[in-house]
Amino acid sequence: MTFTKDPSKEKARLRWLPLDNAAKIYPAARSKTWSNVFRLSATLTQPVDRAVLEEALEAVIGRFPAICARLRRGCFWYYLQQIEHSPQIREEYSYPLVRMPAAEVRRCAFRVIVYQNRIALEFFHALTDGNGALVFLKTLLAEYLRRRYGIAVPAEQGVLDPAQEPLAEELEDSFQKYAGSRRAGRKGTDAYRITGTRETGGLRHLTCLELPVEQTLQKAHEYGVSLTAFLCAATMMAIQNIQEEQTAHRCHHRPVKVLLPVNLRKLFPSASLRNFVLYTIPEIDPRLGRYSFPEICRAVRHRMGLELEPKFMSTVIAANVAGERIFAVKIMPLFLKNLVMKAVFRRVGERKSCLSLSNLGTVQMPDVMKPYISRLDFVLGIQATGAYNCGVVSWGDTLYLNLTRNIREPKLEYHLSQVLQELGLKPLVRSN
Secondary structure, three states: OOOOOOHHHHHHOOOEEEOOOOOOHHHHHOOOOOOOEEEEEEEEOOOOOHHHHHHHHHHHHHHOOOOOEEEEEOOOOEEEEEOOOOOOOEEOOOOOOOOOOHHHHHHOOEEEEEEOOEEEEEEEOOOOOHHHHHHHHHHHHHHHHHHHHOOOOOOOOOOOOOOOOOOHHHHOOHHHHOOOOOOOOOOOOOOOOOOOOEOOOOOOEEEEEEEEHHHHHHHHHHOOOOHHHHHHHHHHHHHHHHHHHHOOOHHHOOOEEEEEEEEHHHOOOOOOOOOOEEEEOOEEOHHHOOOOHHHHHHHHHHHHHHHOOHHHHHHHHHHHHHHHHOHHHHOOOHHHHHHHHHHHHHHHHOOOOOEEEEEEEEOOOOHHHHHHEEEEEEEEOOOOOOOEEEEEEEEOOEEEEEEEEOEOOOHHHHHHHHHHHHOOOOOEEEEO
């Protein structure tokens, strides 16, 4: 005797989840010209077999109910609903991170894109952060390689078993769990913003600076900082140079600030695959005079050393979750919440930094997978009102620094390359 599944019962078992604390702002902040989308991609050594990838995708989506989801609108908050079937695999666009319209987000809030040897995943940020997305990419790649080449891939190094039920801790909103009893302040001055001739039609330029990991790490240690701090300092140096070119009088200069996402899973015992990232924002004030590179490194190192510890971050989490716990906010209709959150985002959301620089670090995978993967890329979407963003990831011996911009002039690419060369590094520059 055979049994058939009742579609109505299958649909009833689909999970729905309230948005995590960090994700709540993203649907409200969306506009007709901007959606908060980022990309993770893997370039394989052989062309992608789309049929096998479709099978692998269908096999893993049930393991990630909070990521393989659609955005739904409730009376008081948005929420996520698990999708029933995998989305259709797409062809590559002429440029990455094409705006994700509201109608698309309501059907499925992530994309799977294939181009020759490359598998790219693009996520609406309300689903997850770069760390959760990386676990999804690893698991999808592992399932694809199993089916394509018949290899046995162990569930380790961030690869999950698709046959296993999702764990409760993977679906939790860790912001609610680790909020402290005291709140951090929210004061901060507006930062300098790079300007230029804005591209039309949503066009995005992508430029990748490739650096040898060991040489870059050695250079960072010469200045007494981590790799992330070194890249942040180099970016701040480049932005300082751009501002000096664009603004002659130092008294009119603005602070140079770079927003560094912090993976809170390294500070708190969380296994969440949802958003669990906050930020530290190193800064210099060029109105006080020109900063040398060692001075910028010290500023970055001290800011990171002060803020990247659990006690401080728990106060920032507390400040972020406090608003949604107010009874009046809980019962406020969603359309009013959207108006308030959009206004707050426009006033303080991105004006406090020049750009984001998000480093996923060196990616580890099971040894059996490594011969099939030639490179990885992490690409951030442009800020809503900014010109640039930067995503960094290391695979093997190479660090890939991806700069996205929506202006015609490649100002930051030029100046950052120049700064790195002056520091003794020779980046290989590629562009779309």
